[in-house]
Amino acid sequence: MKVGILTFHHTTNYGATLQAYALWTIIKDQGHDVEFIDYRPHRAVRYYLKEIQPINKKNKKFLVNRQAFSNLVKAWKMRRFLLSEVRLSRKKSYLRSGLKEFYGKYDLVVCGSDQIWCIDTYFRGFDPSYFLDFLSEQKTCRKVSYAASFGKTETLGKHQKVICKLISQFDAVAVRDSNSLRLIQEECGREAVKVLDPTFLVDYSKITSVPDLTDEYLLIYNQTPLNLEQQNFVRAVAKVKNLVIISVGEYDQVAAKNFINISPDEWLGYFSKASYVVTNTYHGTIFSLIFKKSFTVFANKKKSNKTNDLLQLLGLENRVILEPSPVSSITEESLKINYTLIDEKLEKEVFRSKTYLLNALDGKQG
Incomplete structure (x- = not known):
C-alpha cells in the first residue's frame, strides 16, 4: 500500500525529527511503501531561517545572532539525518496550492504526530492542509491521524466549522493528549482515541x-x-x-x-x-x-x-x-525512579497504541 505522512518534518527540533522518523519506521516495517509529503510552509521556513541568520531585526533593532553558525550546523545535521533514514516525496511544496500534486498519489495518508493541529502557533497558525483538505474530494484515499495534537489550543473558535467538517472525513482519529481528545469529542462530536507518541513504538x-x-x-x-x-x-x-x-x-x-x-x-x-x-x-x-x-x-x-x-x-x-x-x-x-511498575504500564500502552495504528492502516479502525 502506498502511504503518505504529513507532519512537521522540516524542523530543527530533535523531538519533532524523531517523532517523524518513528512514525515512518513503524509504517515501513509493516511492508508499506511510505514517504513524507514534503510540505514546508513558507511561514515556517522563514521562522527557521532566522535561526541561522547572523543578524536579525527585532523591534526595529538589529541583533547579532551568536549561535547562527551552530544553528546552521545543527540544521544541516538534521537534514542529513532525515535524508539518510527516511524517504521524502520527490516533489516539495512551500505553498498550499502545491499540495494538489499529491492528489491521487496515495492509498492512505497519515497526519501526525506533532502539534500539527495547533491553530495558535504564531509562526504557523491555522493551516487546513494538516487536516488533509487537499484530499477532501478523493474518495479512494483513506485518511488517518496518529497522535496528532492541538497543543495549547483551548477552543477551535472561528475555525470550528471547517475543522470539524474535515475531521469528519477521517477514517480513524487518534490524538496524543487529553486536551486534543476533548476538542475532538466536545467541539466536533467525533469519537477519537488517545495514543502514545510514536517515539515510544520503535527501537533506536x-x-x-x-x-x-x-x-x-x-x-x-x-x-x-x-x-x-x-x-x-x-x-x-x-x-x-x-x-x-x-x-x-x-x-x-x-x-x-x-x-x-x-x-x-x-x-x-x-x-x-x-x-x-x-x-x-x-x-x-x-x-x-x-x-x-x-x-x-x-x-x-x-x-x-x-x-x-x-x-x-x-x-x-x-x-x-x-x-x-x-x-x-x-x-x-x-x-530515584522505580521503573518496575512504570515499565508494566508503559508496555500495555505501547501495545495498545501500536495495535491501534496497525489496525488503522489495515482499515480495521474507525
Whole structure:
C-alpha cells in the first residue's frame, strides 16, 4: 500500500525529527511503501531561517545572532539525518496550492504526530492542509491521524466549522493528549482515541551514536535558559550524585560542557548514557522514559498539558516541579525512579497504541 505522512518534518527540533522518523519506521516495517509529503510552509521556513541568520531585526533593532553558525550546523545535521533514514516525496511544496500534486498519489495518508493541529502557533497558525483538505474530494484515499495534537489550543473558535467538517472525513482519529481528545469529542462530536507518541513504538539502537565521555553526567535538555533557582537545583543534584553537568541542543551556563550542534543520533546517544536528566520538553521527558533515566521536568506552560498528561498516565506527576525544592531536601533516594511498575504500564500502552495504528492502516479502525 502506498502511504503518505504529513507532519512537521522540516524542523530543527530533535523531538519533532524523531517523532517523524518513528512514525515512518513503524509504517515501513509493516511492508508499506511510505514517504513524507514534503510540505514546508513558507511561514515556517522563514521562522527557521532566522535561526541561522547572523543578524536579525527585532523591534526595529538589529541583533547579532551568536549561535547562527551552530544553528546552521545543527540544521544541516538534521537534514542529513532525515535524508539518510527516511524517504521524502520527490516533489516539495512551500505553498498550499502545491499540495494538489499529491492528489491521487496515495492509498492512505497519515497526519501526525506533532502539534500539527495547533491553530495558535504564531509562526504557523491555522493551516487546513494538516487536516488533509487537499484530499477532501478523493474518495479512494483513506485518511488517518496518529497522535496528532492541538497543543495549547483551548477552543477551535472561528475555525470550528471547517475543522470539524474535515475531521469528519477521517477514517480513524487518534490524538496524543487529553486536551486534543476533548476538542475532538466536545467541539466536533467525533469519537477519537488517545495514543502514545510514536517515539515510544520503535527501537533506536541502530541509529544511536554513543558519546565519547568517560565521566558520568547529568544531562540538561531545555529549550529556555535555566533561571537561578533551577541552576542551583541542577548543581545540587549533580553534587549529590557526583556528576558532571552537560547540556545538549542549547547552551546553558551551568553546564561544564555544551553540545549544541549535534545530530539526532548523537542526541539519542547523550540521553542513552546520562545518569540523570533535567528537561522542560515533552520529548526530553519521553526519551528519559525510553532510556529508563531518573529525571526532573521543569514546568513549561507551553508544554504542560501534554507532558503532565503523559506523566499522570504513568503515575509520575511528582517528576514535574514548578519551583525547585530546597537544596537541603535533595537526596539520592528522592531522585530515584522505580521503573518496575512504570515499565508494566508503559508496555500495555505501547501495545495498545501500536495495535491501534496497525489496525488503522489495515482499515480495521474507525
